[in-house]
Amino acid sequence: DAGITQSPRHKVTETGTPVTLRCHQTENHRYMYWYRQDPGHGLRLIHYSYGVKDTDKGEVSDGYSVSRSKTEDFLLTLESATSSQTSVYFCAISENRVNSPLHFGNGTRLTVT
Amino acid sequence: GENVEQHPSTLSVQEGDSAVIKCTYSDSASNYFPWYKQELGKGPQLIIDIRSNVGEKKDQRIAVTLNKTAKHFSLHITETQPEDSAVYFCAARGGSGNTGKLIFGQGTTLQVKP
Numbered sequence: 384d385a386g387i388t389q390s391p392r393h394k395v396t397e398t399g400t401p402v403t404l405r406c407h408q409t410e411n412h413r414y415m416y417w418y419r420q421d422p423g424h425g426l427r428l429i430h431y432s433y434g435v436k437d438t439d440k441g442e443v444s445d446g447y448s449v450s451r452s453k454t455e456d457f458l459l460t461l462e463s464a465t466s467s468q469t470s471v472y473f474c475a476i477s478e479n480r481v482n483s484p485l486h487f488g489n490g491t492r493l494t495v496t
Numbered sequence: 497g498e499n500v501e502q503h504p505s506t507l508s509v510q511e512g513d514s515a516v517i518k519c520t521y522s523d524s525a526s527n528y529f530p531w532y533k534q535e536l537g538k539g540p541q542l543i544i545d546i547r548s549n550v551g552e553k554k555d556q557r558i559a560v561t562l563n564k565t566a567k568h569f570s571l572h573i574t575e576t577q578p579e580d581s582a583v584y585f586c587a588a589r590g591g592s593g594n595t596g597k598l599i600f601g602q603g604t605t606l607q608v609k610p
Contacts, residue, residue, distance in 0.1 A: 387539075418600075425502070425585055426540070426600040441597065442497070473539050484530055485598055487539030 386410045387488035389474050395494045402461040404491050406474030408454075415457040416475040416485065417441075417449060426473065432457055464495045498523040498590045502601025510609050515576050517604045519586035520568040528589040529569045530598070531560060533582045540585055544571070576608045 386409035396402050406415060416431040418441075428441030430449040438449050446468060448460045461468055471492050475485040499522040509515050521529075527548040532540035546553045546560045546569065553560050557576075562569040573580055586601040 416597075423505075423602060425500075425602040426587075428597060428599070431597065442599075475539075484542045484545055486542070487532075489537070489539045 387474060387476060387486065389488040389491050391491060392489070393492045395496060396464050397496055398465060399463050402464050402493065404459045404472055404493070406457045406459070406488060408476050410476060411454060412476040412478050414477040415451065417457070417459045418473045418475060419443065419470040420473060421470050429459065466495050469493060469495045498526060498588055498599040500586060500588050500599050500601045502586050502604060504604060505602065506605045508607045508609065509576055511576060511578060513576055515573045515580070515606055517571045517584055517586070518568060519570070519601050521588040522567070523588070523590045524567060526588040526590050529560070529562060530587050531571050532585045532587065534585065535582050578608050578610050581606055581608045
């Protein structure tokens with residue numbers, strides 16, 4: 384799995400509560416990404432990072448924030464979880480080269496009740 | 497921005513037959529097109545990719561073709577086996593910027609019947 388660990392693997396939380404998902408990599412890759420996967424929508428980019436403290440929004444960033452204080456860790460925070468954020472969240476990494484492939488972790492299944 | 501359409505959403509074939517999944521993209525500057533296979537409970541895994549300066553690429557039973565003029569690319573799996581059953585995603589990376597953002601298709605669930 385390309386040295387990517389996502390935690391937790393499963394989480395159930397209530398509407399309105401904050402949630403933080405963690406992605407840890409051991410590959411020293413510069414780029415890190417958060418995607419969400421929903422039936423009929425494939426994988427949609429939430430936020431990405433191109434270096435420590437360098438982040439930018441993806442196509443579905445509303446309601447999410449990210450932080451990257453170290454090369455190896457990329458955190459995704461739901462400030463106030465909503466039922467529409469029930470999904471499977473995947474972290475991905477890629478090397479410095481522009482056309483290097485993405486490698487994905489095994490995902491976090493989040494249920495907001 | 498880039499948009500990727502993938503068809504069909506489900507595909508059922510008999511073991512030994514071929515399977516073809518097609519994708520179209522909107523950004524003519526896109527230059528990188530990977531295909532991912534996702535098994536149940538796991539993250540997507542890269543199985544083959546192609547860059548815009550190449551028209552076709554093969555890796556054993558898997559091949560990908562790219563038609564830049566028509567802005568579509570396809571995954572071909574020959575001599576399918578039950579272990580090929582999975583969800584397959586195509587993706588395209590836009591040519592602008594250097595952030596490496598990939599836009600994915602909606603996925604195709606492939607079932608190979610023994």
